[in-house]
Amino acid sequence: MMLGIALTMLSGLCTMGMTIADLSDSGHQGGDLNLSGIQFIVGLPFVVVGALIWWGGWAWRRKHRGAAPPPGQSPSNREPGDAP
Secondary structure, three states: OHHHHHHHHHHHHHHHHHHHHHHHOOOOOOOOOOOOOHHHHHHHHHHHHHHHHHHHHHHHHHHHHOOOOOOOOOHHHOOOOOOO
16 A cells, blocks of 8 residues: 555656646747657656555555454454354
């Protein structure tokens, strides 16, 4: 989960910084190669993969935490369909 958070944050910050730099650069000369938008083609897959790793870690952690009864729940507070 921490890897996903780090990948999402770093990739998102880099992509956002490149976008701001691209939008604020008004000094394009004639003949310059315009690569605006390439940062999204390169950066957004890393953001998406990082978000998926983050979500997968959260779901895995939640699944394993749900195996034990919640704290403070006594056996008398169980639902009728719960196994003993």
